[in-house]
Amino acid sequence: MTSILEGDDGRFIDKAVSLLKSGGIVAMPTETVYGLAADAANPEAVARVFEAKGRPSFNPLIAHVSSVEMARIQASFSPLAEALAEAFWPGPLTLVLQSCRDGSVCDLARAGLDTVALRHPNHPLALMLIQELGRPVVAPSANASGKLSPTRVQHVITSLGHGVDWIVDGDDFPETAQIGLESTIVSVIGKDIRLLREGAVTRDDIQEATGIDPTLGQSDPFRPSSPGQLLSHYAPDAPLRLNADTARPGETLIGFGDIEGRWNLSRSGDLREAAANLFAHLHAADDLGQPIAVAPIPTHGLGLAINDRLRRAAGAHGNGSEIE
Ligand code: TXA
Ligand code: MG
Numbered sequence: 260m261t262s263i264l265e266g267d268d269g270r271f272i273d274k275a276v277s278l279l280k281s282g283g284i285v286a287m288p289t290e291t292v293y294g295l296a297a298d299a300a301n302p303e304a305v306a307r308v309f310e311a312k313g314r315p316s317f318n319p320l321i322a323h324v325s326s327v328e329m330a331r332i333q334a335s336f337s338p339l340a341e342a343l344a345e346a347f348w349p350g351p352l353t354l355v356l357q358s359c360r361d362g363s364v365c366d367l368a369r370a371g372l373d374t375v376a377l378r379h380p381n382h383p384l385a386l387m388l389i390q391e392l393g394r395p396v397v398a399p400s401a402n403a404s405g406k407l408s409p410t411r412v413q414h415v416i417t418s419l420g421h422g423v424d425w426i427v428d429g430d431d432f433p434e435t436a437q438i439g440l441e442s443t444i445v446s447v448i449g450k451d452i453r454l455l456r457e458g459a460v461t462r463d464d465i466q467e468a469t470g471i472d473p474t475l476g477q478s479d480p481f482r483p484s485s486p487g488q489l490l491s492h493y494a495p496d497a498p499l500r501l502n503a504d505t506a507r508p509g510e511t512l513i514g515f516g517d518i519e520g521r522w523n524l525s526r527s528g529d530l531r532e533a534a535a536n537l538f539a540h541l542h543a544a545d546d547l548g549q550p551i552a553v554a555p556i557p558t559h560g561l562g563l564a565i566n567d568r569l570r571r572a573a574g575a576h577g578n579g580s581e582i583e
Contacts, residue, residue: 351443
């Protein structure tokens with residue numbers, strides 16, 4: 260690995276790392292597919308990832324680590340989680356675990372959940388990038404939302420064009436897209452293993468390694484079949500009213516643009532800033548224990564994902580939404 264750092268690729272990795280440090284978004288090869296990486300601790304950078312992919316909703320993202328030690332800072336590892344990491348890391352298995360309070364993966368990357376998805380990829384360039392950054396990167400597949408996952412640099416360019424700041428070229432590495440399919444995802448909360456997304460690590464592999472047959476996440480009514488459509492996204496305890504111009508008595512208003520509230524998602528109307536603040540403001544408002552109202556958010560660009568998230572949060576209380 261050091262020889263790569265010393266050569267041309269090293270300069271490119273340095274460049275990619277400094278871009279990540281300053282909030283940039285960088286495509287990187289992994290053994291599954293190319294990922295679009297951003298500093299998982301930087302909510303504005305994470306918002307840029309959603310924006311570049313044109314995702315109409317905020318799915319929780321996978322935080323990629325360069326070591327088990329780095330993962331243990333982010334989540335609490337039960338003996339079962341340790342066994343899975345021991346058996347399959349580095350490799351195409353993502354573990355959804357209880358996140359640690361002092362973990363660095365931001366609210367937006369976790370979609371406000373108190374769990375975090377962690378993966379230790381098996382690719383020298385991805386590992387170098389994360390190691391040099393010194394903390395996890397989120398990395399959804401580096402393609403526009405709804406398009407095929409990229410296994411070559413050219414696929415990234417075709418799909419995301421100039422929307423990314425840098426592409427780490429791993430096309431010549433045998434590890435690159437060796438699997439060609441996104442990682443298997445299991446949630447390991449308590450003594451159960453639940454399969455949330457199938458991938459190269461199979462149910463049988465998991466049973467063999469742990470003696471536990473993973474139940475299909477899909478069989479749970481609160482977990483519909485399509486990954487990312489999980490209903491278990493964070494929803495505040497308090498009722499939530501959308502498209503509010505003013506606070507009604509007893510409500511906490513979260514403002515946007517000219518509509519002031521207890522907090523403002525973005526005074527200048529910047530959707531990237533609003534996305535970055537969304538979950539933190541929702542959590543803070545929820546902590547006050549009063550009904551929450553949110554100012555109207557434009558329905559274009561990242562605003563689509565913000566509105567989707569707000570609708571789900573409001574829908575959790577059966578009061579629906581009047582948006583659009
Ligand atoms: O192979 C892969 O995993 C690729 C490469 C680039 O590493 N990455 C990837 O990441 O597919 P991403 O962020 O697109 O995966 C997101 C999916 C979500 O749609 C959801 O299914 C699951 O990971 N996920 C993330 N956090 C979760 C959580 N806290 N609870 C449940 N599922 C979660
Ligand atoms: Mg994808």
